[in-house]
Amino acid sequence: MTAPPARPGLRRVEQIMGTAISLDLADDLPPATLHELAEETFRWLREVDARFSTYSDDSEVCRFGRGELLLSEASVDLRRVLERCADLWDVTDGFFDAYATGRLDPSGYVKGWSAQVASDRLVAAGAANHCLNAGGDVRVRGLSSAGGPWRIGVRHPWDPASTCLVLTGTDLAVATSGVYERGHHVVDPRRGEPAKGLRSVTVVGSDLGLADAYATAAVAMGIAGIGWLDRLDGHLHAVVTDDGRLLHSTALPVDA
Amino acid sequence: MRRALLAITGLAASTTALVAFKGAPNASPVAQDLPAGQATATPGGAAPGGTSGPAPSAGPAGSPTARASATASPTPGARTSTSSGGTSTAAPRTTTTAPRTTAAAPTATTRKVTGPVISNEYGNVQVQITLSGTKIVNAVALELPDGGQSSLRSDKVDAAYSGTSGQVVQRQSANLDTVSGATYTSNSYKQSLQAAIDQAR
Numbered sequence: 119m120t121a122p123p124a125r126p127g128l129r130r131v132e133q134i135m136g137t138a139i140s141l142d143l144a145d146d147l148p149p150a151t152l153h154e155l156a157e158e159t160f161r162w163l164r165e166v167d168a169r170f171s172t173y174s175d176d177s178e179v180c181r182f183g184r185g186e187l188l189l190s191e192a193s194v195d196l197r198r199v200l201e202r203c204a205d206l207w208d209v210t211d212g213f214f215d216a217y218a219t220g221r222l223d224p225s226g227y228v229k230g231w232s233a234q235v236a237s238d239r240l241v242a243a244g245a246a247n248h249c250l251n252a253g254g255d256v257r258v259r260g261l262s263s264a265g266g267p268w269r270i271g272v273r274h275p276w277d278p279a280s281t282c283l284v285l286t287g288t289d290l291a292v293a294t295s296g297v298y299e300r301g302h303h304v305v306d307p308r309r310g311e312p313a314k315g316l317r318s319v320t321v322v323g324s325d326l327g328l329a330d331a332y333a334t335a336a337v338a339m340g341i342a343g344i345g346w347l348d349r350l351d352g353h354l355h356a357v358v359t360d361d362g363r364l365l366h367s368t369a370l371p372v373d374a
Numbered sequence: 375m376r377r378a379l380l381a382i383t384g385l386a387a388s389t390t391a392l393v394a395f396k397g398a399p400n401a402s403p404v405a406q407d408l409p410a411g412q413a414t415a416t417p418g419g420a421a422p423g424g425t426s427g428p429a430p431s432a433g434p435a436g437s438p439t440a441r442a443s444a445t446a447s448p449t450p451g452a453r454t455s456t457s458s459g460g461t462s463t464a465a466p467r468t469t470t471t472a473p474r475t476t477a478a479a480p481t482a483t484t485r486k487v488t489g490p491v492i493s494n495e496y497g498n499v500q501v502q503i504t505l506s507g508t509k510i511v512n513a514v515a516l517e518l519p520d521g522g523q524s525s526l527r528s529d530k531v532d533a534a535y536s537g538t539s540g541q542v543v544q545r546q547s548a549n550l551d552t553v554s555g556a557t558y559t560s561n562s563y564k565q566s567l568q569a570a571i572d573q574a575r
Contacts, residue, residue: 142551142552249551251552255554256552256554268552269549269550269552270550270553271552271554272553272554272555273553273555275555277545281550281553282544282545285554293554294554294555295555296555318555320554358543363543364544
């Protein structure tokens with residue numbers, strides 16, 4: 119692979135939250151500044167992982183889940199996440215359920231939320247042009263290093279090496295949830311069975327935590343999720359059905 | 375062809391992540407800045423359950439890192455290469471002297487080690503690494519599920535549903551900055567690469 123000529127910015131990939139998180143800073147800032155911004159971003163994401171991981175028994179989430187920590191003792195972040203999860207349970211008619219597995223597991227919101235917070239902090243710190251991808255949940259701002267809007271592919275549900283849709287934008291939160299990644303792992307919390315009908319759901323909005331949770335909820339709803347997505351204010355969507363059809367909002371910023 | 379390229383780039387990115395990863399046994403995430411000029415890094419959604427350990431405070435001191443050489447690309451940006459004396463705060467990258475490997479150190483003979491074939495839903499993945507002494511200088515995928523079952527499945531779907539409501543899902547990819555939705559194959563790639571690294575010790 120030949121490297122194209124150097125352009126401003128910085129890229130970094132780290133393995134956090136059991137997935138790959140990549141940051142693309144496209145601002146022409148001094149290397150030391152970019153490095154510090156990246157450090158700050160990943161430090162935050164690692165901190166979130168330590169506090170919200172359901173895989174480590176002594177994380178704040180697990181201690182709270184076991185009743186060892188009172189709500190009044192919980193961190194501001196944990197309380198905020200719990201509030202949002204409760205709201206989401208309400209808005210999604212119970213299809214987004216942080217207790218779907220039988221114990222507290224807000225992971226379906228935490229990944230997108232933490233990436234959104236990281237992106238907001240980057241903007242506040244003067245990095246107005248960046249792309250943060252947390253395991254397939256994407257937040258883009260401004261322009262890419264190439265000088266144009268960011269181009270975001272949506273993964274083809276039957277072909278991991280390909281994409282089935284290209285979105286472009288300068289201020290988008292894009293989350294895709296599907297049943298391809300770990301088998302039918304999205305459970306319909308009402309029936310307790312794996313959700314069927316929708317192979318992959320992409321939600322586009324301005325808040326990555328919400329977009330991620332909505333996408334997961336819609337997959338759990340099955341075909342009815344399409345109608346639900348249509349009525350969702352402030353969000354656009356694309357859906358691939360189990361039988362291989364692609365439907366999307368007419369206003370979705372699809373690259374021609 | 376474009377698809378293959380995309381896949382390889384993505385995999386190359388995860389390889390660097392992984393190889394760096396390998397050096398830190400405590401599973402602390404490893405930082406690596408890529409010069410932005412490099413090819414697009416599509417972050418493959420990596421393994422479930424891989425890294426959810428208690429990461430952040432893990433003392434990076436003394437964990438030898440196989441990292442630097444794994445990127446096949448020349449790294450022009452000075453800060454990236456740790457050897458050139460730039461003090462970087464991301465500790466795990468510093469190449470501490472003694473790799474934990476054997477005594478066979480200084481003779482820089484080149485050899486290749488091939489990982490096992492790892493299968494997933496979409497086909498097989500096999501990775502081969504090239505070592506110069508104890509450094510990994512290259513990693514290539516000998517086999518990737520290009521086409522294979524997944525296309526067959528997709529073609530069937532295309533054939534069965536064209537013309538009905540909703541457009542048939544098609545492949546599309548050109549000059550992407552990133553990809554939404556995680557990939558499956560990367561996990562198999564990681565396993566085969568991991569095995570190759572283990573064999574090389």
